[in-house]
Amino acid sequence: MVAFYIVLLFFLIGMLIVGITLVISRILQSRKSYPEKYIPYECGELPQGEAWIQFNNRFYIIALIFLIFDVEILFMFPWAVVFDTFGMLAFIEMLIFVVILLVGLAYVWAKGDLEWVKPKPKLAHLAKKKGA
Amino acid sequence: MEAKELLFLFIAIVTIASAGLVAFSNKLIHSAFALMATFVGFAALYVFLSADFLAVTQIVVYVGGILILILFGVMMTHRIYDTTLKTIHNPLAMGIISAAALAVILGLVIYRSPWAATVDKPFVPTTSIIGAEILTNYLLPFELVSVLLLGVLIGAVFLARTEEHKK
Numbered sequence: 326m327v328a329f330y331i332v333l334l335f336f337l338i339g340m341l342i343v344g345i346t347l348v349i350s351r352i353l354q355s356r357k358s359y360p361e362k363y364i365p366y367e368c369g370e371l372p373q374g375e376a377w378i379q380f381n382n383r384f385y386i387i388a389l390i391f392l393i394f395d396v397e398i399l400f401m402f403p404w405a406v407v408f409d410t411f412g413m414l415a416f417i418e419m420l421i422f423v424v425i426l427l428v429g430l431a432y433v434w435a436k437g438d439l440e441w442v443k444p445k446p447k448l449a450h451l452a453k454k455k456g457a
Numbered sequence: 458m459e460a461k462e463l464l465f466l467f468i469a470i471v472t473i474a475s476a477g478l479v480a481f482s483n484k485l486i487h488s489a490f491a492l493m494a495t496f497v498g499f500a501a502l503y504v505f506l507s508a509d510f511l512a513v514t515q516i517v518v519y520v521g522g523i524l525i526l527i528l529f530g531v532m533m534t535h536r537i538y539d540t541t542l543k544t545i546h547n548p549l550a551m552g553i554i555s556a557a558a559l560a561v562i563l564g565l566v567i568y569r570s571p572w573a574a575t576v577d578k579p580f581v582p583t584t585s586i587i588g589a590e591i592l593t594n595y596l597l598p599f600e601l602v603s604v605l606l607l608g609v610l611i612g613a614v615f616l617a618r619t620e621e622h623k624k
Contacts, residue, residue, distance in 0.1 A: 422599065426610070
C-alpha cells in the first residue's frame, strides 16, 4: 500500500507542476489579441483547411496492434515479479508466449499494415489466393 | 474521519463526477477526456480493494490503450461538429422507462447482496501470487491466452482493413 501512496504523490506533484506552469504562463503572458491568434497553430505555416479533420484510418489499425501488445506487456508484469524464483521455466514459458504473438506481428508486417503509405502486400500471392 | 476515508471519498466523487460528465457532455471529445478521469479513479478504487494487479491493468490497458483507441475513433468520425448534439435528441419517454428499469434492477442487486462492513484486511500485493500461479497451475491457460491474443490481433486488423477497402 505504501508503494501506491508514492504513486499518488507522483500523480499529485505532476498535476501541481502542470498547474504551476499554467499560472506562471498566465502571469507572464501579454494579453493582446490579433486575428492570427485565432487560426490553428501549424508550426508557423499557414494552416490548410480546418483543425478538425478526419484522421487517417491507419492510426486506428496501429492503435489496435498497439493494444494487443499492451495486453502482452501486462502479462509480463506478474511474470517478471516471480522470474527469479522460477528461472529457466519462466524464461521458456515467456519465450513461447512471445513467439506465438510474434506470428501476429509477422502477419501485420507482411500485409503492409505497419507501413505509413500502404504498399502492395509483399506476399501478393497469398492475397490473390483468398481473393482479398 | 480518517485520512484514508477522506481520500476514498475524494476519489469516489471524482470518479462519479467524471462519469456523469461522460454521459452528459455535449461534445464527444469532452466525454472522451472525462473518461480518462473515470478510468484513473477506478484504478485508485481497485487499490483500495487491495487488487494492485487490476489497478495496473486498468491504467495500462484502459487509460493507455482503449482510451487512445476511443480518441482515434472520435477523431476519425466524419464531420465531428455535426455529431455534437446527438445525445440530446434521444426520445425522452424511452429513456425514462429504460433508466427506471435499470434503476430497479440495480437497486434489487444492491439491496440483496450481502455487503461486507469494511475491508480491513492488510494490503497484500496480488501481482507475485498471480505470477506464481501463471507459472505453475495455470501454465497451459497462460499460453492459450497468447493464442487468443493472436486471433484477436489478426481478426481486428483484418476487419479494420476491409472497411478501408470498401471506401
